[in-house]
Amino acid sequence: MAAVSKQLEHLNKDKQLKKAIKQIGTLKLSKNDDLYFALMRSIVSQQLSVKAADTIFRRFLELFKDGYPHPKQVLKMKDEKLRSAGLSFQKAGYLKNIAQFSIDKTLDYHELKSKPDDELIEYLVEIKGVGRWTVEMILMFSLGRPDVFPKDDLGIQNGIKKLYNINPSNKKELYNQMDTIAERWKPYRTLACMYLWRYKDDF
Numbered sequence: 001m002a003a004v005s006k007q008l009e010h011l012n013k014d015k016q017l018k019k020a021i022k023q024i025g026t027l028k029l030s031k032n033d034d035l036y037f038a039l040m041r042s043i044v045s046q047q048l049s050v051k052a053a054d055t056i057f058r059r060f061l062e063l064f065k066d067g068y069p070h071p072k073q074v075l076k077m078k079d080e081k082l083r084s085a086g087l088s089f090q091k092a093g094y095l096k097n098i099a100q101f102s103i104d105k106t107l108d109y110h111e112l113k114s115k116p117d118d119e120l121i122e123y124l125v126e127i128k129g130v131g132r133w134t135v136e137m138i139l140m141f142s143l144g145r146p147d148v149f150p151k152d153d154l155g156i157q158n159g160i161k162k163l164y165n166i167n168p169s170n171k172k173e174l175y176n177q178m179d180t181i182a183e184r185w186k187p188y189r190t191l192a193c194m195y196l197w198r199y200k201d202d203f
Contacts, residue, residue: 002188004191010185010188011185014192020196020198020203029191038143039124042130045057059085063084075099079092082095091129148190151178157178161174
């Protein structure tokens, strides 16, 4: 992945985005190639506050001797025990789906990293309970893919409307305007989106 400074040099060519970057400052990018773990964490976190998600995920990890949810151990664990960590039956099922997929196919990122973003998204949404938005967030925040654009994300939509002062009359018009704006950011749309989220919340 290109250095942040190189990405910012490119994104600063967009005058509106440059204003947001100047106000927010340099963002730190992190990366963790453990795709299986990232999927588990993402499922646990769905529809929860950050604090609640962190608490439940910690309790979930504590169910395992070495603090890591190995696929075979997840599959052997009774739903009632998973529920004791604060998980719903539905989420417990989704975690088992991830574990089963990891065994039947693979979630080893070293084997999957050659897949382009769209192919990786298509591959991972085969897992019941894992949707496109979830995968896009993992591509951005865990795997460090530089050119992800989650245009269904409400935060991104609101951030673009606010920063670029657009007021589309319908969803199709919104998507068209978003695509036109985001075209300028390629191949670093991930970092641009991170600025949009911050700008939406802080300014």
